[in-house]
Amino acid sequence: MSMHLWIIPLLPLAGAAINGLLGKRFPKALVNTIALGSTGAAFAYALWVAAQFLALPADQIPYLETYGTWMSTGNFSVHWGFWLDQLSFVMLLVVTGVGFVIHIFSVGYMAEEGGYYRYFSYLNLFMFFMLMLILADNYLQMFVGWEGVGLVSYLLVGFWFTKVSAANAGKKAFITNRVGDFGFLIALFLLIKHFSTLEYAGVFKAVAPFAPEASAGLLTAIALLMLVGATGKSAQIPLYVWLPDAMEGPTPVSALIHAATMVTAGVYMVARSNPIFSRAPVALEAVAVIGTLTAIFAASIGLVQNDIKKVLAYSTISQLGYMFMGCGVLAYSAGIFHLMTHAFFKGCLFLCSGSIIHGLSGEQDMRFMGGLRKYMPWTFWCMTSATIAIAGLPPFAAFFSKDAILWSTWSSGQHLLWLIGIIAAGMTSFYMFRLWFLTFWGEYRGPNPAGGGHGHDADAHQAQDAHATSGAHGHGTPHESPWVMVLPLVILAILSFVGGWIGVPESMHGPDTFNRFLAPVFTTYAPAGIAHAVMSEGAGGIAAESSSELAFSLISVGVAAFGLFLAWYFYYKRKDLPAKLAASAGGLYRLVLDKYRIDELYGAVIIQPLIKFSSVVLWQGIDVKLIDAGVDNAAHGAEEVSDGMRHMQSGNIRSYAGWVAVGATVIIAFMVWRGLR
Amino acid sequence: MVPLSYYLVLSAVLFACGVAGFLIKRNIITIFLSIELMLNGVNLTFVAFAAQLKSLDGHIFVFFVMVVAAAEAAVGLAIIIAVFRTRETLNVDRVNLLKL
Numbered sequence: 162m163s164m165h166l167w168i169i170p171l172l173p174l175a176g177a178a179i180n181g182l183l184g185k186r187f188p189k190a191l192v193n194t195i196a197l198g199s200t201g202a203a204f205a206y207a208l209w210v211a212a213q214f215l216a217l218p219a220d221q222i223p224y225l226e227t228y229g230t231w232m233s234t235g236n237f238s239v240h241w242g243f244w245l246d247q248l249s250f251v252m253l254l255v256v257t258g259v260g261f262v263i264h265i266f267s268v269g270y271m272a273e274e275g276g277y278y279r280y281f282s283y284l285n286l287f288m289f290f291m292l293m294l295i296l297a298d299n300y301l302q303m304f305v306g307w308e309g310v311g312l313v314s315y316l317l318v319g320f321w322f323t324k325v326s327a328a329n330a331g332k333k334a335f336i337t338n339r340v341g342d343f344g345f346l347i348a349l350f351l352l353i354k355h356f357s358t359l360e361y362a363g364v365f366k367a368v369a370p371f372a373p374e375a376s377a378g379l380l381t382a383i384a385l386l387m388l389v390g391a392t393g394k395s396a397q398i399p400l401y402v403w404l405p406d407a408m409e410g411p412t413p414v415s416a417l418i419h420a421a422t423m424v425t426a427g428v429y430m431v432a433r434s435n436p437i438f439s440r441a442p443v444a445l446e447a448v449a450v451i452g453t454l455t456a457i458f459a460a461s462i463g464l465v466q467n468d469i470k471k472v473l474a475y476s477t478i479s480q481l482g483y484m485f486m487g488c489g490v491l492a493y494s495a496g497i498f499h500l501m502t503h504a505f506f507k508g509c510l511f512l513c514s515g516s517i518i519h520g521l522s523g524e525q526d527m528r529f530m531g532g533l534r535k536y537m538p539w540t541f542w543c544m545t546s547a548t549i550a551i552a553g554l555p556p557f558a559a560f561f562s563k564d565a566i567l568w569s570t571w572s573s574g575q576h577l578l579w580l581i582g583i584i585a586a587g588m589t590s591f592y593m594f595r596l597w598f599l600t601f602w603g604e605y606r607g608p609n610p611a612g613g614g615h616g617h618d619a620d621a622h623q624a625q626d627a628h629a630t631s632g633a634h635g636h637g638t639p640h641e642s643p644w645v646m647v648l649p650l651v652i653l654a655i656l657s658f659v660g661g662w663i664g665v666p667e668s669m670h671g672p673d674t675f676n677r678f679l680a681p682v683f684t685t686y687a688p689a690g691i692a693h694a695v696m697s698e699g700a701g702g703i704a705a706e707s708s709s710e711l712a713f714s715l716i717s718v719g720v721a722a723f724g725l726f727l728a729w730y731f732y733y734k735r736k737d738l739p740a741k742l743a744a745s746a747g748g749l750y751r752l753v754l755d756k757y758r759i760d761e762l763y764g765a766v767i768i769q770p771l772i773k774f775s776s777v778v779l780w781q782g783i784d785v786k787l788i789d790a791g792v793d794n795a796a797h798g799a800e801e802v803s804d805g806m807r808h809m810q811s812g813n814i815r816s817y818a819g820w821v822a823v824g825a826t827v828i829i830a831f832m833v834w835r836g837l838r
Numbered sequence: 839m840v841p842l843s844y845y846l847v848l849s850a851v852l853f854a855c856g857v858a859g860f861l862i863k864r865n866i867i868t869i870f871l872s873i874e875l876m877l878n879g880v881n882l883t884f885v886a887f888a889a890q891l892k893s894l895d896g897h898i899f900v901f902f903v904m905v906v907a908a909a910e911a912a913v914g915l916a917i918i919i920a921v922f923r924t925r926e927t928l929n930v931d932r933v934n935l936l937k938l
Contacts, residue, residue, distance in 0.1 A: 812934030814869075818860050 164210050166226050166243040166296060169257070172203040173288035180285065184278025193268055196281035200264045200288055204257040214250055222246050222681065225298060225362075237357050244298030244361055248682045251497060252295040252429055255504045259421045260288050262649040266512050267413040269646035270519055280320060280411065287313040291422050295429060300349050300359040303430070307345070307394065310423045311338045317418060318410040330406035337403040341393015345430075348386035355379060365436045365686040373440045373688050384437050384444030387430060388451070395427025395481045397455045402760055404478055408470040412515030415470060420477045420511050421504040428484040428500050432493045436686035439491065449489025449570070453578045453585075456482030458757075460588035464595070465743075465754045468525050469514045472596050476551065477507055479585060483566050486582060492569030494679040498664045499566055502550070502558035505660045509547035509653035516540045516642040516650060517600060524607055527596065532605040536639040539647045541601050543654035548597045550657035552590035553721045555714075561661035564717050565676075568666075568710050583720055590724025598732035605639065668710040845886035852879030866918055866928045870911075877907050 176199030184192050217224060223246035231239045245253070264284060271280050287310060294306025312335075319331025352359055356367040374381050391397065396404035407419050418424070431438060431448060438445055456479045463475035480503050487496030518525055520537055534541045550557035553564070563586060571579040641647070665671020731739050743750045752758065809820065852875055859872030881900045888896025921933055 814930040814933065815861060815864070822857060822861060 163226065164213050164224070164245075166210065166245060167228065169203050169207055169210065169253070170289050170292035170296065172199045172206070173285040173292070175199060177282045177285035177289060180278050181282035184282060187278060189272075189277055192278045192281055196285055197261075197264050197268070199285055200257070200261045203288065203292070204261040207253050207257040210245070211250060211254060214245060219681070223298075223362075227298070231301070237353055239299055239301045239359055241302065242298040242360075243296040245296065246682055247679045248429070248432060248497065249295050251501060251679070253292070255501050256288070256291050256295060256422050259504050259508050259653070260291070260417060262652050263413050263417040263421070263508065263512065266416070266515065266646050266649040267411075269643050270413050270515050271411060274411070276320070280317075283313055283316050283320070284414075284417070287317070287418060287423070291426075294426055298361055300352065300361070300364070303433075304345065304349065307390075307426060307430075308342065310418070310426065311335060311342070311394070314338075314407070314418050314423055317414040318407045320410055320414070324409070327409040330403075330409040334403040334407050337400050338393045341390045341400050344386040344389025344393075345391075348383045348390065351379070351383050351386070361433070368436050368440060369686055371440050371688070373442055375442075377443050378441075380437050381441040381443045384434070384441040385447060387434055387437070388444060388448055391427030391430055391485075392451065393427075394430075395424050395485070396478045397427070397451050397482065397485060398458060401455060401459065401478050402763060405471055405474045405756070408468070408474050412470065412511060412518060415474070416508045416511030416515065419474065420507040424477065424481060425484070425500045425504070428481065428488060428496055431485070431488045432497055432683075435488075435493050435683050438488070439683075439687050445489050445491065447489075448485050449575060449578055452482045452485025452487075452489055453570075453581050454482070455479065456486060457581050457585040457588070458482075460585045460592065462753060462756050463592040464588060465750065466592075467527050469517065469527050469530070469596060469600065470511075470525055472527075472592055473507070473510055473514060476510075476589065476593065477503075479589060480507065480551070482585075483563060483582065486570060486578065487566035490570050490573040490575055490578075492566060492573075493683045494676045495562065495565035495569050497679060498675050499559070499562035502562040502657070502660045505653055506547040506550035506558055506657035509543055509650060509657050510551065512646070512650050512653060513540050513544040513547065516646055519642050519646065520639045521607060527599040529607040530600040530605070531603040531607075532601070533639055534601040536605075537641045539641060540650060543647075543650035544597065544601070546654040547657045548593045550661075551593050552725060553586055553717055554590075554725075555718060556658075556661070558657050558659075558661035560714075560718070561664045561666070564714050565664065565666065567717060568713050571713060572710075583717065586717060587720040587724045590721040591728050594725045594728030595732050598728055602733055603736070607639070666710065668708070669714075842886055842890050845882060849879040849882035849886070852876075852882065855879075864929045864931055866921070866930050866933070869930060870914055870918070874907060874911075877903055 176195050179195050180187070180192055184195075187195075214222075214224065223244050225242060225244055227240050227242035229241055231241050233239075264281075267280070267284065271277060274280065290306045290309025290313060292306070294303055294310060297303040297306060315331045315335040318334050319328045321327045322331070349359060352364055356364055358364060358367065368380060371380055393400040404419060404424065408415055410419070438448065459475040459478035459482065463472050463479065466472045466475060480499070484496040484499050484503070487493070487499060516537065517530065517533060517540060520533070520540070521530065524530065546557070550559050553560045555561075567579055567582050567586070570582055662671075664675035665673065666676075667673050731742075755761075811817075856872045856874075856876030856879060859875065860869055863869050863872065881903055884896040884900050884903075886896075888894065888900075918928070922928060925933060927933070
């Protein structure tokens with residue numbers, strides 16, 4: 162029986178094509194119908210596929226569909242095909258489900274924006290490429306999706322392309338990703354060279370005989386290069402710099418692409434390639450270390466940012482770091498679990514911030530918010546749910562997923578990484594509740610407030626105004642968003658609440674459904690010694706360890722509660738303290754506020770030299786002086802020669818005849834000379 | 839029997855006369871006649887070799903050349919008349935509109 166998986170990605174593609182090619186003339190209602198209809202249909206079909214998949218016997222998983230050869234050369238060939246196993250199953254539901262919800266939200270958020278059809282066309286196109294990425298049954302097809310989502314990310318970050326900062330952010334996102342893609346491509350070339358195949362099944366079978374590499378070898382090289390690709394797409398150190406800038410895009414885009422789905426593609430790729438990574442301990446170590454460092458690094462920047470979306474952006478980077486941390490200690494399923502819950506709560510957080518920005522007519526600076534609890538009760542409650550979820554308080558989603566990662570890190574012996582991770586968790590709790598207190602509690606600090614306003618720099622306000630292009634929000638006071646925006650918030654808030662319950666570990670007397678469900682993906686091709694490790698960590702550990710796992714959960718909760726307390730103390734109880742603290746910290750505060758000046762560092766070390774080299778050597782040297790000059794000189798030379806030669810064409814027939822005679826004489830003389838010789 | 843070389847020398851002389859006339863003369867009709875002279879010089883060579891080698895190929899070539907020469911004469915004279923009508927001269931040195 163065939164499930165016709167191809168329908169799922171093709172539906173959004175059709176929507177993108179119709180809206181993109183014809184949408185300019187459509188009324189908004191029709192654009193909505195096409196965009197939401199195609200995505201909704203894809204989600205509905207994915208649900209049907211999910212039901213079919215769950216009924217499949219275990220020996221038919223992964224379920225494969227092949228449609229024909231894409232290219233064939235020598236002994237290497239690639240076909241079009243889809244691969245559905247437990248991992249892509251989870252991704253499929255997350256992408257189509259969260260994607261559909263965010264499409265709904267966009268209808269409200271983008272209602273007054275220009276380029277409405279263009280926006281939805283891009284969004285549908287993104288769904289298509291993302292589905293290609295997660296459903297592919299070979300690395301090349303995955304790469305198509307991988308590049309495609311990068312392209313759409315570029316298009317949507319630069320959606321307000323008349324704004325220079327947005328256009329630059331789009332370029333930055335694309336170019337930074339290209340650096341990572343380069344690594345990924347080389348990994349693919351290595352796979353082709355050594356295994357002559359890019360199909361998952363073929364590659365996994367080919368690496369199966371390898372034992373885990375004690376020192377760096379072929380698989381380590383491949384895994385590390387894949388990691389380079391993943392750091393680009395998933396915004397990890399050192400290629401994370403594009404994600405905060407990507408917040409220039411519309412907020413639903415930040416929610417869908419830069420929080421819930423696309424940026425998790427790197428985690429998905431690492432988890433998908435687990436047979437390779439599990440055999441390359443050095444690369445795994447790198448994954449774990451990069452993830453952990455990113456987690457704390459981004460969290461520390463998030464502590465002091467004032468732009469609500471920037472806080473969430475650094476939070477996303479930090480949470481992605483956790484996912485890599487989980488994958489790096491062989492707890493792939495914990496990483497994917499966190500990926501899923503993160504899609505819920507971070508999607509919700511971004512949409513809530515979108516709702517706030519919408520309600521405040523484009524204000525993004527938290528210093529001009531406050532007291533919104535009264536004005537936007539729905540947004541407040543949804544944001545509360547998601548904030549508690551990301552902070553890791555039980556029984557919300559991230560408590561289970563983040564804890565699974567931290568516990569796996571500890572039990573795999575990476576105690577230092579665990580320590581860093583738990584500190585980052587405290588920071589997460591602090592900056593999220595800081596955001597929560599700053600936006601929803603206290604008095605409203607924006608313009609035209611209900612009860613007396615505090616003045617602020619109008620220019621700064623303008624600069625922050627993402628809606629500057631529309632200028633259509635004529636509202637003075639904050640207001641709740643329309644139901645079409647609130648409904649998605651509620652759905653995601655509920656998911657942030659209950660989403661973790663499918664992964665309650667055995668130590669808490671839960672069935673541990675999620676790990677058990679995903680386990681086949683990570684054990685089938687795992688090397689002998691590691692299959693056990695994956696299972697024992699993934700499945701919640703041995704009974705003797707379950708009590709200590711519980712104890713570690715308590716530590717996490719304690720840290721999160723401490724973060725909550727600090728945020729409450731600083732931003733609710735003693736509001737004068739943060740400013741004093743910032744003043745006394747002085748330079749350090751400036752440094753963190755300026756994001757450790759990493760952008761400036763990259764600018765000085767890489768970008769400026771590159772621009773210098775390009776403009777002085779490549780442009781003025783090679784292009785102008787070599788290529789252009791060569792072409793020009795060739796043309797001038799031809800002109801000179803022709804100018805001399807044209808005197809032969811006198812128009813005098815007898816002189817032509819003379820030339821003919823001379824030519825004939827020369828030829829005859831030559832022949833005679835040849836004959837005599 | 840006249841030796842072959844006689845014919846060849848005669849045809850070379852004819853051809854040389856034609857070339858000289860073509861290069862020296864200014865009157866377009868004379869130039870035209872010079873061309874005919876060159877053609878016939880070549881024709882003579884052909885028939886001389888044909889007779890020598892007892893082959894018909896040379897004769898057939900000559901017929902072709904004569905047919906082409908006749909056609910050329912028709913077209914050429916027509917062109918000459920057309921040129922004379924517009925330029926009112928037969929001096930080729932003054933028919934030089936094609937120069938740069």
